[in-house]
């Protein structure tokens with residue numbers, strides 16, 4: 210089957226395809242309805258299926274659309290795996306939990322953030338504790354999202370960002386912009402002030418759907434960093450831990466770590482994998498981000514800045530809005546058959562290795 214057929218042009222189509230793929234497997238879809246609607250008035254929801262041997266207590270959890278607009282990639286991947294019956298490859302002790310669109314609002318509205326302008330992958334923190342302070346972000350916030358995103362004001366902003374990048378170096382600049390910040394609610398990579406709908410929903414889904422889980426391997430699908438179509442498995446654990454080593458043993462030397470500087474990503478605060486561990490406190494966890502490349506960093510950053518400006522100050526019905534939405538969609542989803550094939554084949558490769566590793570893990 211042509212892998213491009215697993216992918217969808219928008220959230221509504223993706224949701225219907227996911228439900229159809231689940232039906233073809235005879236799997237029941239659990240729906241967690243979102244309170245808001247999509248741009249065409251469509252319902253928004255996170256849909257979840259458990260697939261595999263009924264007695265299995267080891268789970269590969271595949272999570273998609275943590276970053277809304279990045280959901281095209283994860284959706285196509287999981288629909289492909291379901292359509293091609295990856296469940297038939299499962300040993301008796303291992304099953305899948307597949308979460309379609311944990312941030313359905315961002316997926317439908319073509320935003321990386323959620324309905325609150327919150328970056329869900331910076332939102333899994335203990336909000337009763339002091340929040341991380343990102344001093345470098347504070348210095349460049351006004352240049353990242355200037356009020357007037359055009360003409361002289363934008364030129365000045367771009368020049369100031371170029372100066373900051375020269376001062377910090379490319380990697381520290383990337384960390385300042387994207388590491389997460391909790392001080393500017395109208396800014397980029399904002400982690401919020403409390404658990405968002407998607408955060409609370411994930412914490413419901415896991416104990417409701419797989420309360421019996423003893424071992425969990427969590428893959429979170431993302432796009433926007435790295436070479437076109439390549440999936441980089443980013444280790445979700447600190448170096449020196451058993452879980453950190455396990456991921457290398459299972460997936461191989463392609464695994465990277467932001468903490469050792471081998472990843473295209475920098476260190477982040479409040480990531481979703483931490484929420485998975487908290488939601489299933491009795492299970493043994495192994496977790497990885499699958500980060501797929503799309504466009505160069507500068508292109509992706511311009512798309513995020515433009516979209517943030519649009520939602521802060523612009524008119525969502527304008528011609529400019531149409532342009533910006535096309536830009537952000539293209540920054541996180543390369544709508545070409547060769548990209549989709551790369552995405553799917555790599556997902557299948559990594560998931561197969563995950564099945565082999567998780568099913569043979571010693572207690």
Ligand SMILES: [Zn+2]
Pocket residue numbers: 276279330430431432433
């Ligand atoms: Zn992402």
